[in-house]
Amino acid sequence: MNAPIFQRSHSIRDLAREFGITTRTIRFYEEAGMLNPARDGTTRVYSDQDRVKLKLILRGKRLGFSLSESRELIDMYEPSSNNLKQIKALHDKIEQRREALQRQLNDIRIMEKELDEAEERCIAAIQELKRA
Amino acid sequence: MNAPIFQRSHSIRDLAREFGITTRTIRFYEEAGMLNPARDGTTRVYSDQDRVKLKLILRGKRLGFSLSESRELIDMYEPSSNNLKQIKALHDKIEQRREALQRQLNDIRIMEKELDEAEERCIAAIQELKRA
DNA sequence: CTGCAGATTGACGTTCACGTAAACGTAATG
DNA sequence: CATTACGTTTACGTGAACGTCAATCTGCAG
Numbered sequence: 001m002n003a004p005i006f007q008r009s010h011s012i013r014d015l016a017r018e019f020g021i022t023t024r025t026i027r028f029y030e031e032a033g034m035l036n037p038a039r040d041g042t043t044r045v046y047s048d049q050d051r052v053k054l055k056l057i058l059r060g061k062r063l064g065f066s067l068s069e070s071r072e073l074i075d076m077y078e079p080s081s082n083n084l085k086q087i088k089a090l091h092d093k094i095e096q097r098r099e100a101l102q103r104q105l106n107d108i109r110i111m112e113k114e115l116d117e118a119e120e121r122c123i124a125a126i127q128e129l130k131r132a
Numbered sequence: 133m134n135a136p137i138f139q140r141s142h143s144i145r146d147l148a149r150e151f152g153i154t155t156r157t158i159r160f161y162e163e164a165g166m167l168n169p170a171r172d173g174t175t176r177v178y179s180d181q182d183r184v185k186l187k188l189i190l191r192g193k194r195l196g197f198s199l200s201e202s203r204e205l206i207d208m209y210e211p212s213s214n215n216l217k218q219i220k221a222l223h224d225k226i227e228q229r230r231e232a233l234q235r236q237l238n239d240i241r242i243m244e245k246e247l248d249e250a251e252e253r254c255i256a257a258i259q260e261l262k263r264a
Numbered sequence: 265c266t267g268c269a270g271a272t273t274g275a276c277g278t279t280c281a282c283g284t285a286a287a288c289g290t291a292a293t294g
Numbered sequence: 295c296a297t298t299a300c301g302t303t304t305a306c307g308t309g310a311a312c313g314t315c316a317a318t319c320t321g322c323a324g
Contacts, residue, residue, distance in 0.1 A: 013270080023271085028312060042272060042319080059239050064196025066310075073243075076250040084261050091254045098247050101240050107191050108233050108240075111205075115230050118208040122223045129216050145300070155301090160282060174289085174302055199281075271320070278313070289302070294295105 010046040012037075019058055029057060034071050063104065073097065142178045144169075151190055161189060166203050195236065205229065 016023045029035050030044075035053055037044040046054075053074055060070030072093055148155045161167050162176075167185055169176040178186075185206055192202030208226055 011271090022313080024314085025312065027272090032311090044271085059243065062196065062239050063236060063243070064194065068310095076247070076254075084258065087254055087257050087261070091251065091258075094247050094251050094254065098244065101244055101247075104195060105237070105240055107194050108237055111191065111195070112230065112233055115208070115226050115233075119223065119226050122208075122219055122226065125219050126216065126223075129219070143300090154283080156284085157282065159302095164281090176301085266324090268323090269321095272318080274315105274317090276313105276315085278311100280310085282308090284305100284307070286305085287303090290300085291298105292300105293298080 008048060009038075010048075010051060012044050012046065015046055015051060015054060019054065021058070026054070029054070029067070032067055032071070034067065034074065063101075140180060141170075142180075142183060144176050144178065147178055147183060147186060151186060153190070158186070161186070161199070164199055164203070166199065166206065195233075 010018075012023045012026055016026060026035070027044075030037065034057060035046075035050055037046045037050050039045060056074050056077075057067070057070045060067075060073055065073070076090060076094055076097075142150075144155045144158055148158060158167070159176075162169065166189060167178075167182055169178045169182050171177060188206050188209075189199070189202045192199075192205055197205070204225055208222060208229075
């Protein structure tokens with residue numbers, strides 16, 4: 001009767017603990033229409049899919065995306081639409097996101113280089129102080 | 133009497149135009165203590181160094197850093213301190229930033245992969261609709 | 265049954281990152 | 295000289311992303 005390795009459902013508290021956020025935050029994402037957990041009575045019950053969505057939102061956040069941008073990302077996982085025009089619009093958004101990521105990647109590379117230089121100056125300053 | 137290629141000073145409007153932000157934003161960054169432009173009378177005069185700082189702030193923004201985090205990044209460029217302890221603390225922060233960037237880099241890689249998959253599903257859906 | 269931990273729904277508060285507007289100075293231009 | 299363009303400070307407004315608190319409702323251990 002151990003806990004199953006692959007849980008199919010999670011409580012709001014479990015998810016909050018797992019991702020290091022508060023339950024308020026999770027409920028807020030639901031208010032924003034990004035999560036639709038099932039209910040056991042009034043209590044929210046989160047599926048593995050809900051967990052994945054939450055993960056996507058948080059990763060988006062780490063990358064500096066707004067919640068509505070993250071929602072776009074989530075929507076890309078459900079080509080539920082059967083409207084060609086909508087799907088093409090989605091495809092465009094995917095390309096836009098990809099380009100945004102490329103820009104970020106570039107920023108990161110530049111910033112890493114600059115951190116390297118900053119570190120060198122730092123180390124040099126330490127050496128200088130040691131000799132003085 | 134042409135404009136010099138390397139300007140030593142810039143007006144607030146020039147910078148705003150160059151970076152696609154408003155003058156209000158630039159003044160706000162000054163309020164936050166991240167820029168200290170010289171003054172010609174009351175008018176702000178920005179040096180090339182100020183311009184670089186602004187660039188750093190905006191790059192930080194694109195990477196999802198808060199303004200105070202960006203300020204930390206800026207501080208790394210001026211090992212003005214001659215206090216060994218402070219320099220070492222700075223060095224630590226540089227390492228922390230580097231690790232944060234690594235996490236971001238990882239997030240980006242994952243997200244790119246997921247965008248690839250989303251695109252595939254998208255294309256598949258389009259094909260499907262074409263045959264129907 | 266009692267009590268208490270943990271869930272829920274409002275509703276209001278807060279911080280960040282600016283926007284917006286008012287009131288004013290200054291310099292060039294027609 | 296009047297207008298236009300740009301600059302300044304001061305102050306209040308705003309949207310996003312939650313925090314906090316109160317009131318209420320479960321479920322269950324003792």
